[in-house]
Amino acid sequence: MYLNKIIGGLALAGLVGMAYAQETVVKIGHSGPLSGAQSFAGKDNENGVRLAIEELNAKPIxxxxxKLKFELLSEDDQADPKAGVNVAQKLIDSGVKFVVGPYNSGVAIPASRVYNDAGVIMATVGSNPKITEQGYKSLYRINASDSQLGSKMALYAAKELKLKNVAVIDDRTAYGQGVAEEFKKQxxxxxxxxxxxxxxxxxxSDFTAILTNLKAKKVEAIFLGGxxxxxxxxxRQMKQLGVNAKLLGGDTICAAEMGRLGGDAVGENVLCAQGGAILDKAASGPEFKxxxxxxxxxEPEVYAASFYDGMMMYADAxxxxxxxxxxxxxxxxxxxxxxxxxxxxAFDEKGNMKQSPVTIFTFKNQQPVAVTSY
Structure with a gap:
């Protein structure tokens, strides 16, 4: 009897061992701002990856x-280039070969070098054109670039809003500078x-001097690269100072955070350009939401769906x-x-999406609302 128990136990252990042997663990890295002022975006992006991984693990491929079992390793890059490089090395040392992120262009540019040298595949929403000009063959932009975001916002301002006099403010980050220059050019x-x-x-947090200067120039719109x-x-400060101009921007202000921070100063006076089709009108958009x-x-914020897609894209490949x-x-x-x-x-030889629609948003009840794809 005792011997039977031992034999049975060994057989069970063998079966468990076989079950584990039939499973391959794949580590997926996520890099984004999980602390600080941009943490709302970083956590939203992480949620997108997490949702995809949970679905894939529930019905393993x-x-x-x-069978594959995906494991998420998510790190806080603080929206800081140096921290992003450290995160990249940490993920590589942990055995990660597939990364979704970083979120910020300023982080993506130096981190991509580290990932590339280690043979890691990276899918980022960083929009600065320089990211995909580096010649890395395992780097993909899963969103529109600054040239698309900035230029489409400028085209909309000229053709649909019929604006004549505008100004630009940029925050000197890789993202802010890139998107502001593209807006200005178009x-x-x-x-x-x-x-x-x-x-x-x-x-x-204080823009009084800049806004007072632009008010004197009687601009009809201010484009924020930030x-x-x-x-x-x-x-808020535009409203307090009586600056009767529209506030325009790229994808990073197409977020509910704008309404939370700006209150009733954020409404139809604010317009922004975001990569991707209108989620509510996309075939699987409502289901994802x-x-x-x-x-x-x-509710998902700006790029949860893109980060979800990035993970699903890896699994499909x-x-x-x-x-x-x-x-x-x-x-x-x-x-x-x-x-x-x-x-x-689907990507070109540089890793840019061959087709990336851009959607123009405004705000109602402090929430971003899609106007049109452009």
């Missing part, structure tokens, strides 16, 4: 004869007058390659196409 090409280009930083933590207070809200008890080897998965990403929630992910 089989690659190379083994604004001039579209016949608008750029009456000023002012500078701030991504820690500032983030919601500056955009919200800027909208419902799943996200059920899981995290809040692993299935096609029948491998979790980064080089083989990368070959599938380079030649393939994946239809996600926020867009169809």
């Amino acid at each position: 089989t690659v190379g004869g083994k 604004a001039k090409a579209s016949g608008m007058n750029v009456l000023g280009h002012e500078f701030t930083n991504d820690k500032a 983030y919601a933590p500056q955009g919200g207070p800027m909208a 419902g799943k996200y809200k059920k899981r995290f008890n809040q 692993m299935k096609k390659a029948n491998s979790v080897d980064a080089a083989k998965v990368n070959a599938e990403l380079q030649k393939g196409s994946y239809k996600g929630v926020a867009g169809t992910y």
Whole structure:
């Protein structure tokens, strides 16, 4: 009897061992601002990846004869380039070969060098054109670039809003500078007058001097190359100073955080350009929003769907390659196409999306509301 128990126990242990042997653990890295003023975006992006991983683990895919189990390693890069490089090295040392992020262009540019040298695949929403000008073959932008975001906002301002006199404020980050320059270039090409280009930083909260200067120039709109933590207070101060101009921006101010920080100063006077189609009108957009809200008890912010898609895109490429080897998965990403929630992910030789629609948003009840795809 005792011997039977031992034999039974060994058999059970063997079965458990076999079950584990039939499973391959794949570590997925996420890098984003999980603390500080931009943490609302970092946590939202992380939630997008987490939702995808939970779905994939609930219904495992089989690659190379083994079921895949994905494990999320999420790190706080503080929206800081140096911290982002440290995060990259930490994820690499942990055995990560697939990364979703970083969120910020200023972090993505130096971190991408570290990931590239280690043979890690990186999918980022960082929009500065320099990210994909570096020649890295395992780097993908899963969103529109600054040239698309800034220029489409300028085109909309000229053609639809019929504006003539505008100004630009940029926060001197890689993102802010990039998107502001693209707006300015297209604004001039579209016949608008750029009456000023002012500078701030991504820690500032007082814009009185800049806004007073622009008020005197009677500008009809101010384009902010910067983030919601500056955009919200800027909208408030524009209202307090009687600056009767629209506040325009890129994807990073297309967030509910703008309304939380700007209050009733954020409404139809604020317009922004975000990469991707209108989520409510996308085929699987409403379903994604419902799943996200059920899981995290809040609405998705700007890029949750893109980060979800990035993770699902990796899993799809692993299935096609029948491998979790980064080089083989990368070959599938380079030649393939994946239809996600926020867009169809097919890339050119630089790693940019071949097609990335841009949606113009405004605000109602302090929430971003899609106006049109442009």
